[in-house]
Amino acid sequence: MPEPSPTLKHRGRLFRIGAAFVVLLAVAGYLAVQYVTGGRGEPSCKVVSGEAGGAAYEFTPEQAVNAATIAAVGTGRGMPERAVTIALATALQESGLRNIQHGDRDSLGLFQQRPSQGWGTRKQILDPTYAADIFYRHLTKVHDYMKLPLTVAAQRVQRSGFPQAYAKHEPDATLLSAALTGNSPATLTCDGRPATTQAAGPDAVRAALVRDFGRDVLQPAGAEVGAASTPAPSATPSTQATTRTVTLPVDADKSPAKGRTVRQRGWQLAHWAVANSSALHIQRVSYGGREWTAGNTDSQWRAAAAAGADGAQKAASAVRIVTGQ
Known part of the structure; x- marks a missing residue:
């Protein structure tokens, strides 16, 4: 049986090298995705029962x-x-x-x-x-x-x-x-990785709130869709941080809860914000002494940092949504 020609051997070697290079690129791409996403694969959300082990x-x-x-x-x-x-x-x-x-x-x-x-x-x-x-x-x-x-x-x-x-x-x-x-508190989480094709920032959050809940949802906060979210030139860094926050009071006197409890209204708004976190680039949501932060490995609701009696009262009466822009 005649041996393959040098040309065929060369082509075979090039093919094997090329195939190995393609595999290497695929592995590198996979590792890059795992690095960027923290090994979580596709963005995901999860809801659990309010009962342990549910x-x-x-x-x-x-x-x-x-x-x-x-x-x-x-x-x-x-x-x-x-x-x-x-x-x-x-x-x-x-x-x-x-x-x-x-x-x-x-x-x-x-x-x-x-x-x-x-x-x-x-x-x-x-x-x-x-x-x-x-x-x-x-x-x-x-x-x-x-x-x-x-x-x-x-x-x-x-x-x-x-x-x-x-x-x-x-x-x-x-x-x-x-x-x-809002009947089952702190049971919905998302990993919160932003979707780059969507609008983001406080104004986008306000617009989405009005889209789903109606304009009344903003009235307790004294806010309007399209309100300026850029601080004045003289604003301090702490003031600039607050311009990325949408605050939604949910106390009994001001919140249009339509016969539902303040707690239900608050947790509905908090879970709504987490559900929209990827689309609206929401980084943090807090309510009722609990806080969700985008990018955590387990994306759980955690106890918020202690802020004294006054801070605890405020935490129970308002949902705070912090955006990335």
């Missing part, structure tokens, strides 16, 4: 933003936690809590609502706030929906071809609604 559900920042919107719209309408659970389970089944621009026939958005069936225009349905609001409007027309099994209540709104599919999402939706309505 269930947990992991989801993406995109899903977190949409879930927080659905919960905010529901409580803004005075809907009970059960209604929010039904809405979240429906969106989990219909879209995976993603605002998708396609579906069966002309179905769109979080709830796969159809313009041809009177749910609204394409633009309206692709607005998560509108989509959630019209879902709740239809849900309130379902007689005794609070007493119905979740899958039955959801089906009477959706008229789906797969009516039993909603039931499998009830456990995860229950965890999400407990956290995002």
Whole structure:
């Protein structure tokens, strides 16, 4: 059998070297990603049961933003936690809590609502706030929906071809609604790595709050969307730091909680901020003596630094959101 020619040997050696180089680049890229992300892979969020050793559900920042919107719209309408659970389970089944621009026939958005069936225009349905609001409007027309099994209540709104599919999402939706309505404190966390394609800063946070909760959410703080977030030239460094903070008082006299407790309102706003942390470059959220900080290896709510009796009182009466810009 003739030996391979020197040219073929050379080509084979070049091929092996090239293949090894490609593998080396892949390994280097992987290690770089692990270094930048702290070994956490894709950005993630997690909600856990308020009971020790309870269930947990992991989801993406995109899903977190949409879930927080659905919960905010529901409580803004005075809907009970059960209604929010039904809405979240429906969106989990219909879209995976993603605002998708396609579906069966002309179905769109979080709830796969159809313009041809009177749910609204394409633009309206692709607005998560509108989509959630019209879902709740239809849900309130379902007689005794609070007493119905979740899958039955959801089906009477959706008229789906797969009516039993909603039931499998009830456990995860229950965890999400407990956290995002503020009934289960310090149970929702995200790693908080920023999404570079999104707007950031206090003004963006205020705009997003108004989008989900309505303008009343800013009134207790005496704030307005678009208010200046840049300090005057003479501002001291400590003053500059406060311009990155959005403070939302939630005391009983000033907070529009619509029949809910101050504690529920406070934790809803705090969890909403964490859910939006990647999109809005939020670095720190504090409420009720607890604090979440973006970038922690476990992203847990921790006890805030002691600040005396006056500081503790302030911590219980306001949600503070610190942005990266």
